[in-house]
Amino acid sequence: MASKFGLAGGIPERRVRPIWDAIDSRQFKNAFKLSTALLSKHPNSPYALALKALVLERMGKNEEALSVCINAKEILFTNDSNILVDDFTLSTLQIVFQRLDHLEMATSCYEYACGRYPNNLELMMGLFNCYVREYSFVKQQQIAIKMYKNTAEERFLLWAVCSIQLQVCCGNGGEKLFALAEGLLKKHITSHSLHEPEALSVYISLLEQQSKYRDALEILSGDLGSLMLIEADKLRLQGRLLARARDYAAAAGIFQKVLELCPDDWEHFLQYLGCLLEDDSILAKVTDPIRPLNYIECKNLELPEEVFDSRMSNAVNFVKKVMAESQDNSVRCPYLAHLEIERIKFLLRKGDADKVVEDLMQYFRRFGHLTCFTADVEMFLQVLDNDKKSEFLKNLEKECEASTSAPTKALGQSLTVFKIQNLIGDVFALPVDDLENLAVRMTEMFCKNLPLSKELDAQESMYGEELLSMACNILVQVFLLQNCV
Structure with a gap:
């Protein structure tokens, strides 16, 4: 001390x-x-x-x-x-x-x-x-620059630059301050270079904020680019800069390399598809942590029909290639990307609902036992009408009845069916007696599968425990319905 x-x-x-x-x-x-x-x-x-x-x-x-x-x-x-x-x-x-x-x-x-x-x-x-x-951004900058002048340490320069960025983005500072921050960094690079990956990231972000994408790409491909040791991260940044510079073809090629290295990277699958479609909506979300990229919005798409068909065909072939080369059976993103392609085609009236349902069933056969399945497919179900949703639910029920999967996997699939039924709104349209029977079925299913959790650690979640909370929700709804009548 x-x-x-x-x-x-x-x-x-x-x-x-x-x-x-x-x-x-x-x-x-x-x-x-x-x-x-x-x-x-x-x-x-x-x-x-x-x-x-x-x-x-x-x-x-x-x-x-x-x-x-x-x-x-x-x-x-x-x-x-x-x-x-x-x-x-x-x-x-x-x-x-x-x-x-x-x-x-x-x-x-x-x-x-x-x-x-x-x-x-x-x-x-x-x-x-x-x-x-x-939140005194100006005073932050001033004291950081004073520390930098006393020590010439890189970290204090970065504190000053980040303080300037905050003045512009969150305060009342004008964008001319970016030029000041860039000048400070360039002067430091000339005399001391940069030594930390974070310093390079700050420099790149500063250039991005000024729409100097080509300058940022040049720096990334130069000596300073070697600070970024993880190849996939470097490619992600390069692809983002190319996309923001609207060099969609080059960006799509870079994102392909990213996906070959990291096949479960959903965000960059979407950016890859967005670049193929030259979709401007991806630019607003590529760097937005508040509104993450969840799907392609299909806005401002003006590609000729033959170009669209060719690029979607190339995307399908690439996704199939990634599927074939992936050795990890838990990788979901290529299969979701295949669904996303069909969703886009359907929205643009170049596909059909039956193909979407068919692909959803294939995804269920592979990943239907996972807790995340319902969240994965929710955005794809939104494009289907009520009849197709009901058809999909019936297909799931038939698949579960004919399933010969291991007990834990079969339980996960059954739980998914209940979740999908709730998601598409079929549950609470049922008569009260049917709701009560559904709650009983859920509870019986949980009790029947209790032995599966016998070997689990006390801190682990039990298999199918969500069935109890779902049954309770149904019984609460039954109570409300009966008391409203």
Whole structure:
């Protein structure tokens, strides 16, 4: 616990360690007793006061904690050279002030400390963290640049660049600030190059925000590109840049390489299909974490019919190739991609509903026992009318009756049938008697398959336990229906 200014707050570790141990073990009464004893020996120590304030806050005595913290702050702000201002004291005060919703007081403590010790890196980092918590993007940038000038360390430059990006994206900064950030990075690269993959990612994102996709591609293919050690990640980034530059043919070729390396990458299967269709909607979602890419929206598709047919045929052949080369039986994405192609063709009136149902059945035979099956196929069921949905459900029931799968797999398939029935809305259209019988069937199925869970660890989920919650939901609905009549 020693710091550049001596021991923590000038107090030996052996005197403060028991207090921290008591706090960590939630023995707050003991911690309070120890901190009071420490403060009696060091009555003017901001660190001793900060420790006592922390204990009081943990005990729920917020007003007392705030009063003690303010006292510590006032002592820190004196010009007494014997009062040590160290990161341990400040970080403890920051914890308490933050929990008491007075972060601005912690910030003022760090600002004072940085003024008193202007070149202390630990204190400047603490002040940077205060500005981060306050969303003070400009001040973040300023202190980060100061740290960078003092040390020439890459990480502080990246903090400054990210602060500039936040000013533009989340604050009131103009996009001209991007040019400043780019200039800082270029100057650093000229003198020191870049050494971390994260630095390259920040540089690429900065160029993307300025729509300098070709510049970003040039950097990625140059010496700096070697910082990205995982080939698939590098290809993903390259494909995204090409797509945003609207070089769809090249992007599709890159995404093919990604999928050959990572056949279960659903997002990039969709980006591959989107590039083949030259679908502008993928551009809005390629880098959007809030609205992830779940399917192709089929917007603004203006491909000639022969071009569309040719590209979809190439996509089908590629997907079949990936299926054939994949050695992992758990890989689902190529099969979902095949379904997605049929969904697109159906939406554009170049396919038919029977083919969609047929492909859904094939997917069920392979993955119908998985818990994720219903979520996987939900978007494909949405394109079918009610008759086709009912046909699909009947086919599932027949498939389950004729199944010779292992007991756990058969149970998973039966559970999927119930979920699909609920998804397409057939369950609650049934008469009350049928609903009661369905709940009974679910419960009996669970009880019948209890022996399958005998060897499971106590913390593992039991096979088919969802049947009980589904049966309960049905019985609740039955109760509501009977009481509404």
